[in-house]
Amino acid sequence: MNWDVVIGLEIHTQLATKSKIFSGSSTQYGASPNSQASLVDLGYPGVLPVLNRDAVCMAIKFGLATGCQISPRSIFARKNYFYPDLPKGYQISQYELPIVYDGCLEIVLEDGELRTIGITRAHLEEDAGKSLHDDFRDHSGIDLNRAGTPLLEIVSEPDLRSATEAGIYMRAIHTLVCYLGISDGNMQEGSFRCDANVSIRSRGEKKLGTRTELKNLNSFRFVEKAIQVEIERQINVVEDGAEVVQETRLYDAGSNTTRTMRIKEEANDYRYFPDPDLLPVIIEDKLIEKLRSELPELPDAKRNRFISNYALSETVAEELTSTREIGDYFEEAVKSQPSVPPKQIAKLIQRELTEALKKNSLNIKKSKVPPEIIAVLASKIQDNSISSSAASAVFEELWRTDSSIGVSNVIEKLGLEQISNEGVINTMVDDIIAQNPEQAEQCRKGKDKVIGFLVGQVMKISRGKANPQQVIQTLKNKLRGE
Numbered sequence: 182m183n184w185d186v187v188i189g190l191e192i193h194t195q196l197a198t199k200s201k202i203f204s205g206s207s208t209q210y211g212a213s214p215n216s217q218a219s220l221v222d223l224g225y226p227g228v229l230p231v232l233n234r235d236a237v238c239m240a241i242k243f244g245l246a247t248g249c250q251i252s253p254r255s256i257f258a259r260k261n262y263f264y265p266d267l268p269k270g271y272q273i274s275q276y277e278l279p280i281v282y283d284g285c286l287e288i289v290l291e292d293g294e295l296r297t298i299g300i301t302r303a304h305l306e307e308d309a310g311k312s313l314h315d316d317f318r319d320h321s322g323i324d325l326n327r328a329g330t331p332l333l334e335i336v337s338e339p340d341l342r343s344a345t346e347a348g349i350y351m352r353a354i355h356t357l358v359c360y361l362g363i364s365d366g367n368m369q370e371g372s373f374r375c376d377a378n379v380s381i382r383s384r385g386e387k388k389l390g391t392r393t394e395l396k397n398l399n400s401f402r403f404v405e406k407a408i409q410v411e412i413e414r415q416i417n418v419v420e421d422g423a424e425v426v427q428e429t430r431l432y433d434a435g436s437n438t439t440r441t442m443r444i445k446e447e448a449n450d451y452r453y454f455p456d457p458d459l460l461p462v463i464i465e466d467k468l469i470e471k472l473r474s475e476l477p478e479l480p481d482a483k484r485n486r487f488i489s490n491y492a493l494s495e496t497v498a499e500e501l502t503s504t505r506e507i508g509d510y511f512e513e514a515v516k517s518q519p520s521v522p523p524k525q526i527a528k529l530i531q532r533e534l535t536e537a538l539k540k541n542s543l544n545i546k547k548s549k550v551p552p553e554i555i556a557v558l559a560s561k562i563q564d565n566s567i568s569s570s571a572a573s574a575v576f577e578e579l580w581r582t583d584s585s586i587g588v589s590n591v592i593e594k595l596g597l598e599q600i601s602n603e604g605v606i607n608t609m610v611d612d613i614i615a616q617n618p619e620q621a622e623q624c625r626k627g628k629d630k631v632i633g634f635l636v637g638q639v640m641k642i643s644r645g646k647a648n649p650q651q652v653i654q655t656l657k658n659k660l661r662g663e
Contacts, residue, residue: 203230224269249284266310299338
C-alpha cells in the first residue's frame with residue numbers, strides 16, 4: 182500500500198480491410214503459410230508500397246469516436262530493427278506525425294466511478310510476420326501471411342492505476358472498435374492484442390518510475406494477470422534494495438510469472454526516418470465530415486438510450502449493448518412485438534439466448550432463434566400462456582430443432598400451456614389445503630414461508646403448468662382472506 186501503480190496500454194487493433202495496408206494481398210485468416218505474401222510484403226528490391234485508403238478511413242473513424250484530433254498531414258516512417266519475421270529489416274509505421282492524436286475514452290470502474298483515460302495517439306502501421314516454433318524440431322518456421330496486415334496502434338496516457346482498470350479500459354476499446362466496424366476484435370486470431378507499460382512509484386511521488394513493457398498480451402484475463410504479477414515483482418525488487426530495469430518482458434501463463442525478453446530499446450535505437458517511398462497523407466475536412474456522418478450510435482449513447490427508452494436497469498442495458506449485434510437483436514425483437522414489455526424480452530435474451538450462444542461458442546449472428554421468435558416467446562409469458570420455467574423448455578426445443586415451426590406449436594407439442602383457468606386452479610388449491618391441514622393452519626397464522634411449500638405442492642400436481650402468481654393469490658384468498 183506504499184506504492185502507486187502507473188500503467189499505459191498500447192493496443193494493436195487489426196483493421197478490417199480485405200487487403201493489406203501497402204499491397205493487394207488478402208488479409209483473410211487461416212490460409213496456408215506464406216500463401217498471402219506478395220513481393221511488396223516480402224520487401225523485394227524495386228517494389229513500391231501503395232497506401233490502402235480504407236485503412237486511413239478506419240483510423241479517422243476511431244479518432245472521431247474518441248474525440249481525437251485528426252492530423253491534416255501525417256507521414257509514414259521506417260522503424261528499423263532486425264527480426265526473422267520482418268523481411269524488409271524495417272517496419273513501416275508512423276512516428277512524429279500520427280494520423281490521430283490527443284483524445285480520450287471514459288470508462289466505468291467497478292464501483293461506478295467514471296474515469297477519463299487519455300489517448301496519446303493512434304497511428305497506422307504494418308504488422309510483421311509470425312515465427313513458428315512448435316512444428317519444427319531444432320528450428321523455427323516463418324509465416325509471412327501477416328506481414329503488411331494493417332494495424333491501428335492505440336497508445337493511452339499513463340492514466341491507469343491498477344490491473345483491473347487496465348482490463349476495463351482494454352474491454353472498452355475492444356467494444357468501441359467492434360461497434361465502429363473497423364475491426365472484428367478476434368483475439369484468438371491476433372486481431373486485438375496489447376502491450377502494457379507498467380511502473381511503480383512511492384505513494385504521492387509525481388515523478389514516474391522506471392517502466393517495463395509486457396509484450397503481446399492477447400486476452401483480457403492475461404492482461405490483468407500479467408500486470409498484477411509484474412506490479413508485485415517490481416515492488417519486491419525495490420523493497421529488496423535493487424532497481425527496476427527498463428526492459429521488455431513476456432508473461433508465462435503456465436507459471437504465472439513474467440520473464441525478460443530483451444532490454445528495452447529507446448526510440449533512437451529504431452533509427453526512425455520518413456519512408457521515401459510514401460507520400461505524406463493529406464486529409465481534407467470534407468472526408469472527415471463524410472466519415473463523421475457514417476459513425477454508428479456508440480456504446481455509451483446506446484446504453485443510455487436503452488435505459489431511458491426501455492426502462493432497463495444500468496446492468497441490463499450494459500449487457501445488451503456489450504456488442505453492437507446484441508443491441509440490434511434486442512431492438513429488432515422489441516419492434517416485432519411492441520405490446521410486450523422490453524424488460525420481458527431482455528430477460529429471455531439474458532437468461533436463454535446468451536447461455537445458448539456461450540454453450541455452443543456462437544456469435545449472436547449465428548443464433549438459431551431469430552429476434553422475432555424470441556419476442557413471440559416473451560409474449561406467451563406476458564399473456565400467461567406459459568410460465569417462465571416452461572419458456573426455458575420451449576426455447577431449448579426451438580434451438581434444438583427448427584424455430585420456424587413456431588412457438589405455439591412447440592408449446593402444444595411439449596404440453597406446456599399454462600393453466601390459468603380460475604375454476605381449475607381453485608380445485609387444485611382446495612385439494613392441497615385438504616391434504617396439508619397443518620401447513621394450512623400455519624399459513625393462516627401468518628407464516629409466509631409455509632405458503633411457498635403449498636404453492637410447490639400445487640405446481641407439482643399441475644406438472645408445473647399452473648400459473649404460479651394465480652396459485653399464490655388463490656391460497657392467500659382462501660387462507661387469509663386477502
